[in-house]
Amino acid sequence: MEKYITAFTDAFINSIQWTWRSILFEVPWYTNYFWGLTAISLLVWGLEIAFPWRKNQPIFRKDFWMDGFYMYFNFFLFAITISGFYKLLELVFGEVGISSKSLMIIDISNLPMWVQLVIFFIILDFVQWFTHVLLHKYSFLWRFHKIHHSVKEMGFAAHLRYHWMENIFYKPLKTLGVMILGGFEPEQAYVVHFFAIAIGHLNHANIKITWGPLKYILNNPVMHLYHHSYVLPKGSYGVNFGISLSLWDYVFKTNYIPEDSGTIEIGFPGDEKIPKNFFSQIIYGFGKRK
Secondary structure: OHHHHHHHHHHHHHHHHHHHHHHOOOHHHOHHHHHHHHHHHHHHHHHHOOOOOOOOOOOOOOOHHHHHHHHHHHEEEEEEHHHHHHHHHHHHHHHOOOOOOOOOOOOOOOOHHHHHHHHHHHHHHHHHHHHHHHHHHOOHHHHHHHHHOOOOOOHHHHHHOOOOHHHHHHHHHHHHHHHOOOOOOOOOOOHHHHHHHHHHHHHOOOOOOOOHHHHHHHHHHHHHHHHHEOOOOOOOOOOOOOOOOOOEHHHHOOOOOOOOOOOOEEEOHHHHHOOHHHHHHHHOOOOOOO
16 A cells, blocks of 8 residues: 555656746756747737737637636646546556556557657547547536537637546547557657647637648648537537547548638537636536536
């Protein structure tokens, strides 16, 4: 038991220390996700201000500050809170003979680095696309995903406005994706992570970008706005589930872009019942539904 307590405590403390060192610029720049997230956020916000798609939308849009807090809560505070539990799971799996290489299908460790990064990016993006579909398809998952879709004015910070339970849903499948690749992230995986943050911010931003012919590969703000549409195609539980890549939606026929004015209403029927403050939102979805 002492081994588990020590592992839990060490993981928790190490996570706090790493985050604090990041804030103080005491970690390599390419692993400094605190200031990386901040820099990307300021850059995309600047683009929103300079080139607004919906010109009548305020710079400080509805829920701007709450969504800003969500970014740091989900990316850092919750990650610190849960770090000890993930370490315990790692220990337990190790003791029953399940290692990071147990499910390896593709060993990418000997491939050129750029190939490793491309494969890593594609596998993880598909896993996230698939998880996103599940969040919409099944009601017990949708009840938590509603928090993300309760956004009524789109902006960069809406990217990371989501219920903390989504971390619980995404993490195991993302870990599975890594295990399929041999149980490790490529040395330069930070390139993939920063790219994903930037694309996610742009997809939610008040900017009109379609990427031209690349729209069939890369997700974009026009496509993702319709993912948040209040009115969906009849019989559909969602459209445009892409995270960084739009490719999966075109392959699996979940793409939908009827027009590109950017003036549609976003949200979902019943979104007025979602609590308006952060603390009520993070406990939303538990207990009996009314």
